[in-house]
Amino acid sequence: MYRSFTYDAILASSQRAAWRIEDVIPEGAALDFGRPFLPEALARTAAAPGLSADARQVLNHIRAHEYLGMFELVEEFILPFILDHVRADLSLDDNRTRALLQFAGEEAKHIQLFKRFHHAFVRDFGSNCAMIGPSEAISAEVLRHHPLGIALFILQLEWMTQAHYLDSIRDDTDLDPLMKSLLRHHWMEEAQHARLDTLMVEAMAEALPPEEIARAFDEYLEIVAFVDAGLGTQAKLNLEALARATGRSVSEFDRNDLRAQQHQSSRWTFLGSGMAHANFQATLARISPSARAKLDRIAPLYR
Template identity: 30%
Template sequence: MQSAPSASQYAKVIENSRRVRWDIDKDVIRNRRFDLEKTFLPAGLSLVDELDFMAPGDRRLLSQVQGRSYAYIFGLVERFIGAKMLEVSRQHALGDQTALEALVRMTDEELKHQQLFRRMESMMAEDMPAGYMATADPDAVAAAVLSKSTWSVLALTLDIELFTQAHYRASIEPEDDLCALWKDVFLAHWKEESQHAMLDELEFLREDAHLTAAERDAAVGDLIDLVVAVDGILTAQASADASYFASIAGTRYDDAQRAAIAEGILKAYRWQYIVSGVTAPRFQKILFGVLDDSQAARVTDALQPLLHAMPAPTSGMTRH
């Protein structure tokens, strides 16, 4: 049985939140533009190096297309994360005021992140070729996600905010030749998401502690449904991004190569937004630590068709 979260744990999150807090214009954008001569999303996440028939300039272009969607999808998921944390905070409203403050601060930061990602999209739309399409509406996605059990939404949120940490540390931070503004955006994002992941774990375990076995069974089904829904969003965006890239590249690639690029984008998105998270040791320890054997098997079986979306051994990507 997990012990109840303590006020000191929430207080530590507040202390860290105050220490790392940043402003979009003053600390991140700083009157800069995105440098289209530089890579955005590093190869450890974009997996562009697996498309060995592509010229270096087109690999860079594909990293920029993927980097644009990477930011868009973060903004998309943070819509439901902020709403759920605002809802969860009400459980503390007439009790632990330290926990309430920590969750309200998290909600405020998630709103700021959404604003930052909208700014990014506006800036990239001005400088990149026309034709990019975002395929999912954030409010519609949030409404669908929030219709599921709190346990499943918190599990998905924990997964997302843990892989945010892993992506930055393993792939983004070590790369010296990325677009400076793009890299700074995700440095700032990582600093605040580090605190969010701590809160996600506290709130997930607090929610789990009062579930019956039958309620947890149902919540596992909800989590599986959410993973399937996320994969649907990624599939649609990958298709749109493959078409967008092809429209810019023109006749440089034949039909077979364009198909391989489309498959590579979908693999990369599944790696980024599903597989890198669910295979992370910390997430597995937390999630599978509260499941019985039958529930764990259901989750494992549901994930199995997606687990091919791993970087090739030669890619140099650190698996988390």
């Protein structure tokens, strides 16, 4: 596997995989609200307690709104982080510079793509859905951590997108085709980001003593806890959106532990599915066997 983890190989694959936003969501395209937008493995809305079939479908759409919003949020701190990383060593390797700039350019494109989908969602959903934020404050909080801790969190996110598509989206024939196309195109470019992040994490760790790597891992865990708290707030906002969209009261949903069930689902979608990825775990084991062992003790909370 690691033979393909070189800057020139990654640059070549990113040039082959590249697409335009217009190819994914043409101007005026609409989501089909008669279909689910996210697979059950990520939304867990078919298993949501106390809901009618119609309400489960609406909640699935609200969770897709969360998915779009969460990716807008995370891509907004990934972009400056990658630009800082490439700028620090511009003369090191021309392929490295080009591959990382391509990475940054793709994340800027993904932010636009997620916004375009968000706009199509808001236009046709019919009632208001809120997102945690503001994104600037979330970015600032994440980016104040140890660079290796941030890089590990980003590595987890990139492998997570690979797992989402391959494990639960590619073979799902019920999903709205436009949403499925978004997730497929994102997967295509994120495959290169995951490899670049692996190189980035390894280069950073090489220069650090084991105690500092352990400290950086603890800071990664702080970012995980911070994002998890945000997902808890988001679960509350999602139930309020569900109440608005279905004309019912939030307290009716809360009686059935729906909020806790949905928070756990978001934990798996945005945190646990990345932690469980074999390639994330392998990189962590290479830079710090003790951090890898610690991950095993924490990961079950995010299943």
